[in-house]
Amino acid sequence: MIPRYSRPEMVAIWSPETKFRIWYEIEAHACDAMADLGVIPRANADAVWKAKDVEFDVARIDEIEAVTKHDVIAFLTHLAEHVGSDEARFVHQGMTSSDVLDTCFNVQLTRAADILIADMEGLLAALKRRALEHKDTVRIGRSHGIHAEPTTMGLTFARFYAEMDRNLTRLRVARSEIATGAISGAVGTFANIDPAVEEHVCRKLGLEPEPISTQVIPRDRHAAFFAALGVVSSSIENIAIEIRHMQRTEVLEAEEFFSAGQKGSSAMPHKRNPVLTENLTGLARLVRMSVVPALENVALWHERDISHSSVERNIGPDTTITLDFALSRLTGVIDRLVIYPDNMLANMNKFRGLVMSQRVLLALTQAGVSREDAYKLVQRNAMKVWEDGKDFKTELLGDADVLRALSAEQIEEKFDLGYHTKHVDTIFKRVFKD
């Protein structure tokens, strides 16, 4: 985790305090369930809840772990210091450490997913607002970085909205992938603990019981989770690249918001760097890099090996923290992106109407000119634009051969931008469904 790329709410999910709190809840709920089953005395289960408002002392637990070399035992020892060692003697009975660790990890991932989902909803709101704002702001569409046909800035925002809306669905699916818990013992057979305990604990923690676990919860779930985050991050990169292109000096159709006070802004007004979206491009790589190790974590030996653990200690917090930060940063960028409609028009007209050459070509053939002749007509006028800086429409209007096929009005019509934007409403209805 890099502090500068993190936000406190997500960081808190991964703090030792939160972890121990979740461990505590798992153990306490498990005791309740065991008491209900008559496996342990009700009084002992009740006693565990005495620690309900305790904030566990991480330093003290670390101290105990330094001796016991076992994190869960260290925690249980510390818990007994609060609950009383006799009262606590049934805590964790029949359970294996992974029951606690894996269920806790999934609680953390689920909470992380909730934040990411909320982040995404915030991003969608920003994208939608900007899409509506610029629904009719015409800019040139580009393929291969080369001018193609006009489109609108609203369509650009709308397609990012649609992409992120799919990512919202993916995040929800990802959340459900890892929203399971397991309290099933050393190899998953419930030999020493009743399945009812798992059911109770999961219900209390908002998880589904894992239908079949071994010592651990199967890791294909986590692989699917991190793969989904990788897709989301690639979409972030997609938007970031678009903005970086729009901000480059020669294009300048948009700029990341640059506060008035920001140093150097007015002595070098040309030097406003799209550092946020460049940063997002890098953050996308960081999120994405968790996908392969998460996939490699799936194939564990027999009922479990612990190779996945060190990977998850890293990618669990780092990937969710980075993605949370990235989504939030992107939302800010979108919210305050400065759009330059005039520059959009200027860019579109850079080659003085040449982007309409294909429409003119089509119109000529539809007017009965042979394909070869039509091509020659367009070509000779296009070349005057390209080489001598003439205006395409003006040239066409002055070309007698062209005028034989098309009226001045018809030629004018080929340069009408409304032709290109006539289905924008239709597309918006499809995307925003309202």
Next chain:
Amino acid sequence: MIPRYSRPEMVAIWSPETKFRIWYEIEAHACDAMADLGVIPRANADAVWKAKDVEFDVARIDEIEAVTKHDVIAFLTHLAEHVGSDEARFVHQGMTSSDVLDTCFNVQLTRAADILIADMEGLLAALKRRALEHKDTVRIGRSHGIHAEPTTMGLTFARFYAEMDRNLTRLRVARSEIATGAISGAVGTFANIDPAVEEHVCRKLGLEPEPISTQVIPRDRHAAFFAALGVVSSSIENIAIEIRHMQRTEVLEAEEFFSAGQKGSSAMPHKRNPVLTENLTGLARLVRMSVVPALENVALWHERDISHSSVERNIGPDTTITLDFALSRLTGVIDRLVIYPDNMLANMNKFRGLVMSQRVLLALTQAGVSREDAYKLVQRNAMKVWEDGKDFKTELLGDADVLRALSAEQIEEKFDLGYHTKHVDTIFKRVFKD
């Protein structure tokens, strides 16, 4: 694509013949829709269907492409050779090459997904059959490659079933991710073509219209598709690793089926290599390697660049063909896997009852022995087993201090395998839901 790791049905999806057939259908359906809209004459639309039963001549199209340097134009030229050049003159009107290419690619991926889904259903059937067959076949559960507590072979199959059942869901989601088409023109604005054409073509091809496209269908969809395949392949690796472990000489709890006639089998009966599951381990890596480039493909420049194309020409066929082969091979391995229950028992008893030491420890403390004393009692008997090869239960039954806490009957009970398998039915009900 490696021929030896491919199956004809999936290969056929990626043949030029199939591709041209799909292109043809896209163009023909588009003409129909345009005729319905009154944009082109009905007769011209009808004429295109004259080629309905034509098998397009790939060599001829290649020949034309060598001249035109454009694959779609080459195809259209060839189509006109069948339909008549006058009749064909409205084909592709208002469309851009990507309308055809992208929609076709998604048709191919959708069909590929259908095969993968069927493969997965076949694998699930095999896993379920073997799970039921070996529901009560006891074997030792292992964590860290070390004996832990007993489980059953049926549970092993059942957990693979549950994992692959999740993968079936992922494949279905993946299929829906890429089951869209787009006929929206050069930058996705429908400037030259009515959205109704897209709707008609998509309906005919079993796709949803892409709500908003640019020149291309957004690539987050494909990223999600290949990411899902990566998860599936990692689960294949997971099963493959389990079988490779079971077949290793010292374990020998299972073997890949080895036909009687296979050379060397009986002169070196110990040398039956798990080559199929080793191969599956490698194939999993091959499938997985498509995930990163698919993620890198998401961020295209503006309304499209063509960097994704060469990647997809490779991973489209290669990944689906390899995964199809792998799923099929794995199904065969599971179907015919030779299970050795006797070896399972022998392995479990390798340390003569020591795997039960934890149960004994627990029983002693529950019987009122202090934790320290209980530990010492277990330890001194365990050491006789470990160092002198004694039998654990026999030693316990001969230890007067132990017998003071536990009756012989109680000790015997701790070695009862039924204790470990008592919830197998419950788990099976969860997994197989019937």
Next chain:
Amino acid sequence: MIPRYSRPEMVAIWSPETKFRIWYEIEAHACDAMADLGVIPRANADAVWKAKDVEFDVARIDEIEAVTKHDVIAFLTHLAEHVGSDEARFVHQGMTSSDVLDTCFNVQLTRAADILIADMEGLLAALKRRALEHKDTVRIGRSHGIHAEPTTMGLTFARFYAEMDRNLTRLRVARSEIATGAISGAVGTFANIDPAVEEHVCRKLGLEPEPISTQVIPRDRHAAFFAALGVVSSSIENIAIEIRHMQRTEVLEAEEFFSAGQKGSSAMPHKRNPVLTENLTGLARLVRMSVVPALENVALWHERDISHSSVERNIGPDTTITLDFALSRLTGVIDRLVIYPDNMLANMNKFRGLVMSQRVLLALTQAGVSREDAYKLVQRNAMKVWEDGKDFKTELLGDADVLRALSAEQIEEKFDLGYHTKHVDTIFKRVFKD
């Protein structure tokens, strides 16, 4: 392998014919060495060379393999059909299949590396030529896509040269990584074959004997090989991205060569797409995707498992063929890249001298103006440029406060491009070392 992205010489390395030829040479040289050692009769070794000019019949070998289910045995059987079954009876004696397969694979990789090295030398020659040609062609240097300070096109080519020169070194190291052979038997102990055989065969094939092998040559070598190719491909992407930027409509400082006859070039002169460099961007991803599976291939079980094999059947040919094609294509692009110096100047002047604002700021402070005042002076003139389209130098020359600190001559000097190019020769000497 995608045929359109492949070149015959590299493809030939991976043909079955080449493979069998190499197998033959390994076996024949091994017989020679065994005869020298007196292990087999000289006559039998000599007899094997009878097949020296045979082109092995791939179909026939496949036919035999369909029966024997073993590729090396099938080949040996076919070889015996040429050499005579009695004469051939000592062929392969004491060897294991992997001795042939692994040594052959490394011969193929070595030859592939030779082609890649030659490709790189060709690319370097092109880069150097263009660097010298455009040593003094001034263009604006950009950070963050934003104009920074002037540089020259020659420096751009020179830095690509330097990067590719490092890649040449990496390719040479990569070649030496995999230029080893092993003829060491089933587990690498030379139990059934003398190490002298390995030495002889390796010497004849231009390889080093692997100091210690198991059944296979260790795969860290291959991992390092493919990792190096991944680095090379990322450098290809680096150059491709630069060119794609230069060709985008608003920049237009360079274009991929576009032959006069290429369709559409003159009717839509603005629509020349950088499709070759976009393609190279995708090919870079394809090459790079072999790195992870190659790394995953390193950890084999004990003296070998065969999980690496299916991976290598794919990435061996595909990665080298793709990289060869990419290097060749890039060389063509560089060789014929059309450079537009006028556009470079026009772009640099897009903001009428503002890129020099930092130099002016520095000059003012050096002339004794306080940092704050200097900033204000620059700012008020910069704003007139930015907002009203004035020329920066003109404004400065008309600003009395500025003129109090700097003479007109000094101001002029700040706009002298020679200031920025004065060390170009020094850098060229460092890069080209001549």
Next chain:
Amino acid sequence: MIPRYSRPEMVAIWSPETKFRIWYEIEAHACDAMADLGVIPRANADAVWKAKDVEFDVARIDEIEAVTKHDVIAFLTHLAEHVGSDEARFVHQGMTSSDVLDTCFNVQLTRAADILIADMEGLLAALKRRALEHKDTVRIGRSHGIHAEPTTMGLTFARFYAEMDRNLTRLRVARSEIATGAISGAVGTFANIDPAVEEHVCRKLGLEPEPISTQVIPRDRHAAFFAALGVVSSSIENIAIEIRHMQRTEVLEAEEFFSAGQKGSSAMPHKRNPVLTENLTGLARLVRMSVVPALENVALWHERDISHSSVERNIGPDTTITLDFALSRLTGVIDRLVIYPDNMLANMNKFRGLVMSQRVLLALTQAGVSREDAYKLVQRNAMKVWEDGKDFKTELLGDADVLRALSAEQIEEKFDLGYHTKHVDTIFKRVFKD
């Protein structure tokens, strides 16, 4: 960075204190060089060295950065607080932030590489010691996890030595890849700073001047660096997997050292988990995951974009810290690995001599028995071993048909382990070159 997987010396390289110290040295040396060139007054250069023994106040610098939003400016401001703001006024003159940041990063990577190289030398020493110790400790070699032919534990260690020795070379090459510095200004043209400054600073810091840089040092260098680390980590995984296999219950040929006091060791002596090597398997994945983003970092836009930066803030420290920890942990594991030669023999004899069946087969054919007959002879005796648990050699010695071809002595000889170990010395000489 995960604290539990880190060691202080490597962590210290990445502390803010170290970073600021390096920045200081770069700036101070640059001032010296500028004074030598007469560009700035000598007194000002000397003044900077007043801060030579200062430990920079990270909190204070952070405080300033909170205002200036720029890390290098914040540092320079703080430096001026020590040196005096007038004396410090030439510090950083003509330089760009990246000159400091990139050169510092490479100093850090170089130091990190030095630690990794020392780690590797330590590991090599441990591997060599254990190789010599177990040079003649016979164990079964395995292919596909199946018994093949005998080898020795010393050969296992020796091949890991050879692999890690190659990795030592790779680390040294990797170090030289990133041991460069650049002080070349905003776009690498040395417009505002003499190349002599770069040369001086680099010499003082033990770096080579980057022959040609832009605003940044080219990132192919860093890609090659992290790729090398990825290869090293895969070799770590290779050794880890071997040990995990050796420790699994059914094999038990080795165990990670388990201190006498470690809880649970003697009450459950069978339950010693190879947790260190499992952990190393996961750490290898963590190291490896930096390779792809490092490759993706190579293609920067024009003279630089800052997308690489966030990636490097993570993988710079995390990858080197993790690899350092992993190498150190592995060295400890190797140093203290408990080897069980008796179990090795017991495993080898698990199938009572069957592993020698191939030698017997060969001997029979060499003695003139036809291939078919030899096969049958071996097969019928092998089957008695496989199915009835007989001893292979005993059966052969009792088979009259076998005895017709081979004398009892010859049969005995086929079971001689010396046959398999006769070239161990030769191999050791190749590997250890002494």
